[in-house]
Amino acid sequence: MTVKVLILEDNPVARSFLSRVVRESFSDVSSITEAGDLEAARRLLGYAPGGQAVADQAPYQLILVDLELPDGSGMELLKELAAYPATRIVTTLYSDDEHLFPALQCGADGYLLKEDRFEVLVEELQKIVRGQPPLSPAIARRLLTHFRTGEGASFGQGNGHATATALHQPAHAVAAPLDHERLTPRESEVLTYLSKGFTIKEIAALMGIKWFTVNDHIKSIYKKLNVSSRAEAAVLASKQGLV
Template sequence: MAVKVLILEDNPVARSFLCRVVRESFSDAIVITEAGDLETARRHISLTGGSQGLHGVDPFKLIMVDLELPDGNGMELLSELAHYPATKIVTTLYSDDDHLFPALQCGADGYLLKEDRFEVLVEELQKIVRGQPPLSPAIARRLLTHFRPGGGDTTAPDSGFMPPPFTTSRPVPIERKPDHERLTPRESEVLTYLSKGFTIKEIASLMGIKWFTVNDHIKSIYKKLNVSSRAEAAVLASKQGLV
């Protein structure tokens, strides 16, 4: 089954460019749906299970969202899709903190600048398959500077936003979870492969599933273990005898 992608971008030229980037980035069969405004995007999402993707129709697995749109701001959609089972990436021209940190806090899994070269965007988007967050180089440098000791807090003082928690998380003891919060057999299998150093694409091949599905399992694992990297997950899983 083809992987479904939604690209929300009001500029037709930029939208066409992003479609080419997506097709070049992944080897899986891709079906791209385009939207030029929030209303159209919401309509397409409602056909794939609504804001949580629960109604039996194959949901989008990758959603790329522009921020400035004719009928609102892309952050509205990110907030609405907090529980939607997709990788959500902001694609924008804005590299300032006033857009970056709120977007991450609203649920963006990555942040790409449309002004980057085609090859750079393809490379950054492919990081999803390797289990890394897709971040434009300028954005990655900005985050490093922001959280480096002495780097200072460059977030606007009155913005009301705090840096996203995954950027500063540290290993913490795993508390015993109720049954519904424990790792499923599938998640345990994914975690075992992760701890052995396999990439997401390799895990997908070994398990006979799509790499987007592996990515969904990893997100669930990180959430249940309260970690933000495969290294933290592997260490905690080993200590707790989860793998």
């Protein structure tokens, strides 16, 4: 199975750099496609008439999205990828609140700064395999500062930023009891391994599937169980006698 990656970046030098980062990060990535603007990315993603990306039989599993593009903002694409089965990582030069929090609210699974060293970006991207969000060190510090100073409750009230809850729960999340019947057999199996502390790569090896597929299952589990971490999922599963 070929793991497909899409890099949306208008700067050719940056595209080449990010492509090298991806190949260094994942040994099983053998297909990287590059797009220089939103129109090209949408064409590659096979957009439906309603303006949403449609996953074909061989969808992209990882999409790197620049925010400032010649024909619009990467924020638009993040919103349009809401139902697309891929891990979406912002790769940008902007580290300010006005870009960071809206990007997370739009569905970004990680936020990396292109100015970081090659080794740092590789290390952060590899966190995907461990089920952790890739965040540049400066971005992680910014998020911690907001929480520690109390600003995390609203991330800049009155400025339209994402709320702290938005970082930890899907936008659609509502309080609801655990309904394990909604989990597929594969998802239940992944949840069992997660609860026992196995890494994504270990689960992939045990189940004989790609780690990107395991990552997709985990995202689906989090969505169905209304949780945002393996710890929360494990606790809920344990209380319900699922593991």
